[in-house]
Amino acid sequence: MELKTKINAEEDKQELVITREFDLPVELLFKAYIEPQIVEQWMGTKVLKLESKKHGGYQFETSDAKGNVVVQMNGVIHEFVLNEKITRTFEMENSPFAVQLEFLEFKPLNDNRSKLTMQIVYKSNELRDQMLQLPFKQGLNMAHNRLEEICNKLK
Amino acid sequence: MNLRRDVFQAIADPTRRAILLLVTSHSMTAGAIASNFDTARPTVSKHLKILTECELLQQTQNGREVYYTINAKKMKQIADFIEPFRQMWDERFNKLEDIMKNYKPEN
Numbered sequence: 001m002e003l004k005t006k007i008n009a010e011e012d013k014q015e016l017v018i019t020r021e022f023d024l025p026v027e028l029l030f031k032a033y034i035e036p037q038i039v040e041q042w043m044g045t046k047v048l049k050l051e052s053k054k055h056g057g058y059q060f061e062t063s064d065a066k067g068n069v070v071v072q073m074n075g076v077i078h079e080f081v082l083n084e085k086i087t088r089t090f091e092m093e094n095s096p097f098a099v100q101l102e103f104l105e106f107k108p109l110n111d112n113r114s115k116l117t118m119q120i121v122y123k124s125n126e127l128r129d130q131m132l133q134l135p136f137k138q139g140l141n142m143a144h145n146r147l148e149e150i151c152n153k154l155k
Numbered sequence: 156m157n158l159r160r161d162v163f164q165a166i167a168d169p170t171r172r173a174i175l176l177l178v179t180s181h182s183m184t185a186g187a188i189a190s191n192f193d194t195a196r197p198t199v200s201k202h203l204k205i206l207t208e209c210e211l212l213q214q215t216q217n218g219r220e221v222y223y224t225i226n227a228k229k230m231k232q233i234a235d236f237i238e239p240f241r242q243m244w245d246e247r248f249n250k251l252e253d254i255m256k257n258y259k260p261e262n
Contacts, residue, residue, distance in 0.1 A: 005245035007237055012167040018241075020248045028255040038258075042251040116248075132240045 009132065014125045016132075018118040026114035030083045030106050045073070054080050058088070075102075090120075097131060098123035162233060165209045170194065171202050175211060175225060182215065182222040 009016035022029050032038050036047040039060075049059040056077040063069050072093040079087035086104040091097075103119040122128035166172055170192065177188055189199040203223060206212040210229045215222045 003241075003245070005241055005248055007241045007244070009237055011172075018244055020244070022248070022252050022255075024252060024255050028258060029251075031258070032251045032255050038251075038254060041254055042247055044247075129236075132237055 009128070012125070014123070014128050015119060015121045016128060018120070019115065021109065021113060021115045023112065024114055025112055026083050026106050026108040029114045029116060033086065033104070045071075051077065052080060052086075053077065056080065075099075098127060100131075162209050162211065162229065165205055165211055166233065168202065170199075171206055174199075174202055174206060175230075178212065178223050178225050182224040184220050184222055188223065 005018065005020045007016060007018050032042060034050070034052040036050045039045075039050065040047050043060065045060040045062040047058070048061055049057065051057055054077065058075055058077070060071075060073040061069055062071040062073075074091055074093065075089040077086065077088045079085060084106055086102075088102050088104070089099050090102055091099045100123070101121040103117075103121075105117040105119075107115045107117070109115055120128075122131065166175070173192070174188055177183060177191060185200060185203055186196075188203065189196045192199055203212065207214060207223075210226050212223045213226050215224060
């Protein structure tokens with residue numbers, strides 16, 4: 001089976017490229033990146049600030065089931081072209097990881113399909129490899145937290 | 156962690172990546188591998204040594220000849236290294252797609 005989300009991380013580079021094709025018009029795909037309530041749903045994080053414009057910025061915060069903040073993320077937006085591209089930085093606060101640069105390109109494939117290309121540039125090759133190992137644990141934690149929340153509601 | 160770092164350094168070199176590609180389909184002797192490159196034989200031997208040391212290649216003795224084969228298990232480890240990260244994004248994007256398929260503009 002063809003993988004929907006592909007990652008190209010060449011070994012001697014300090015960047016990686018994530019590509020994904022969506023069964024969505026490019027306008028809807030782009031909307032999922034600029035509407036705070038929608039970002040919250042698919043990223044599984046709280047959106048404290050999201051100014052989708054040049055010189056704008058964003059601030060996300062993820063909490064565990066008990067309400068303790070686990071991760072705080074922020075960045076600034078350098079380029080913003082509606083339905084086409086977002087260039088932004090990404091920083092995980094209080095972590096040893098350096099700021100990374102993200103180039104997001106949104107392209108229509110036809111009226112109902114679109115493609116996202118996300119190029120992430122890291123400070124170093126080593127840092128990239130370390131980051132690659134990190135989100136998995138967080139992703140798992142988040143999934144567990146969500147599971148916990150749902151189970152708590154069932155009580 | 157150190158071992159993994161070694162593996163990544165091993166595959167960082169273009170000649171070593173080319174060697175891995177060569178032996179993917181069938182096992183080859185050092186001489187046969189070297190004949191595919193313009194580089195000096197000792198240089199190819201050095202690359203083979205590094206690839207063998209970090210277990211990306213395996214050696215098999217067949218009579219007087221030593222054959223090199225790829226260690227599929229080790230190669231899989233490299234793919235696995237990125238896989239959790241890929242899955243995380245895949246899950247996020249699947250969710251995004253689901254949400255937006257059901258999206259109704261408010262006005």
